[in-house]
Amino acid sequence: MPHILIVEDETIIRSALRRLLERNQYQVSEAGSVQEAQERFAISSFDLIVSDLRLPGAPGTELIPLGEGKPVLIMTSYASLRSAVDSMKMGAVDYIAKPFDHDEMLQAVARILQDRRPPASQPAAERAPAKPSEKPATPGANGEIGIIGSCPPMLDLYSKIRKVAPTDSNVLIQGESGTGKELVARALHNLSRRAKATMISVNCAAIPETLIESELFGHEKGAFTGASAGRAGLVEAADGGTLFLDEIGELPLEAQARLLRVLQEGEIRRVGSVQSQKVDVRLVAATHRDLKTLAKNGQFREDLYYRLNVIALRLPPLRERGADVAEIAGVFLARQTARMGRPGLRFSAEAESAIRHYGWPGNVRELENAVERSVILSEGNEIPADLLGIDVELGEMEGIDDFLGLPAQPAGSNNASQDPNEDLSLEDYFQHFVLEHQDHMTETELARKLGVSRKCLWERRQRLGIPRRKSTMANES
Incomplete structure (x- = not known):
């Protein structure tokens, strides 16, 4: 098990980073300054040193010579980015800008440790890069590419x-x-x-x-x-x-x-x-x-x-990726429940439907934030749709599914027979139906036929760029 030394004077950051690394099967020791690290540990005995740049007393770069060739990963705020570059010239193996997310830190640590591993001890799959014609072993994980x-x-x-x-x-x-x-x-x-x-x-x-x-x-x-x-x-x-x-x-x-x-x-x-x-x-x-x-x-x-x-x-936007949305949400949910110690937490049926059909204008970043928020705020074993914080009314997307005769699909499933462009065809249907009927139907009638609320109809008009006709607006008044 790799042994990592964290040197960080902010107790909250140091403790959070220790817990993150320990949950991912790393052995961790910590110190609040270079002097404390020298007094307590043989610094060259660690596999990796992760240190803040600005510390009380000596800066984190002092650990580079003390490590006697062991890799040093420097943490720095964006305002100190220039100093981080200077530290790399002094021998730091890489830097990571604060605030960093957990996945970014774990990827950096794994990459550095793998690069330092003796070639003979590496599995063949790690030593040899994949040929251009090779496909990932698991399509959802995409192996060396690291994209879901x-x-x-x-x-x-x-x-x-x-x-x-x-x-x-x-x-x-x-x-x-x-x-x-x-x-x-x-x-x-x-x-x-x-x-x-x-x-x-x-x-x-x-x-x-x-x-x-x-x-x-x-x-x-x-x-x-x-x-x-x-x-x-x-x-x-x-x-x-x-x-x-x-x-x-x-x-x-x-x-x-x-x-x-x-x-x-x-x-x-x-x-x-x-x-x-x-x-x-x-x-x-x-x-x-x-x-x-x-x-x-x-x-x-x-x-x-x-x-x-x-x-x-x-890179296609999330709304064009069909069933990938549910798969990505499932991965984010697994990560967040592991981080927060909430095993068994799952999406409710309404939340799964909202995730599948919401437009996600902020794309993967918005989805990740929504899942994290829902895990933090949830109290039972299921996450209700309203905790996702997205503008989808409960039940209205299932109404569209019923109207179109589409079966519900649970988040995280990977049915190869499912049309990956299902969401696109749903949007196409919505647009076609509204354009065809809006001249002789009121907004209330359109919404009722589609099985959604008027609020949802308005929001989807905005997202798809379908303005209300003046005649339709007059009929509503």
Whole structure:
């Protein structure tokens, strides 16, 4: 069993992280400072050291030499991201930004420990990457890709990831917010020849425009007010590895020009410097915006767009993934019940129906939050639909199922005979029925025929972009 040392001065964070790791079969010791860790433990005896960067007394980077080659994972707030990059140059194996979610931490720990495991002790399946033609052993888990779902669009995406990952081609991941674009980027990195190097993730929308060039490309001493020392940028920190730029559509035009130089020439120039330096970086970018349209409107460099768009991967929104929604909800429920010690907790029939038929505009992120909220608030052995916190009235979706003669399907089931586009066909039916009958039916009559409430009818009109006709509104008054 791997033995991990946590060094964190915040008691709540340290205790929560210890419990998380222990529940996942790791042996854990903890300390509140570097000095306490030195006094209590032989630091080099641990398999992994997870430390906050800012600690009372010596910083967490002091554990790097004390570990005598053992991997050190640095935890840092986003405001200290630059310092985290510096710590990696000092020998930290990776960093993780606070606040992190549990899955992110577990993935980082597992990846680091696996990389450090002697090759002879690794199972063959872990040593050898899957061939592009191979399919995952279990479609829902998708093995080395680490993404849940087995609908046709996702299976096509997994196939493309396996083909693209071993190359150094730039990749543009397109998809709505919350669809899991960073998971795709991580899969591309983990299946590439750069897997043992660093993947630096940057949310371009989260960095102030005045700082983004300095953050990405670094700066020299005196380059601007407050630049008291030269600093490396995040592109430089990703040298030899992968740079993931999320929401690249938010990147200012001047920074786009600098990024284009990285892609064309393989070199960067720090802000305030006249000298360039070579970098070897694979770029993976993601956006929820239409970059082609932005380029036509002069809001995004057209030459950069074509450099990025070598390989384009589209992540479908959750509403287009059919039965995957129930499967993903089931996985999230299992994770949350394990984390919170609620074995046996399950969705009620109404909650399952709401999960299947709600549009999930926030996609997988919204679904995960809804499941977590429901587990926290639930009191019995079943989760009622109202605890999901979504705008679906109880029973109204079952009314549509009855009206269409569709059987209910429990969450988490994976019936191969089920049409994975069932939700899409349901939406198509709804749209067709409303457009056909709204000229001679009131909203009340439409809702009654569809077996839903007027509130649900209005919400689905909004989501599908079907405005009420003036004649219909007049009939209601």
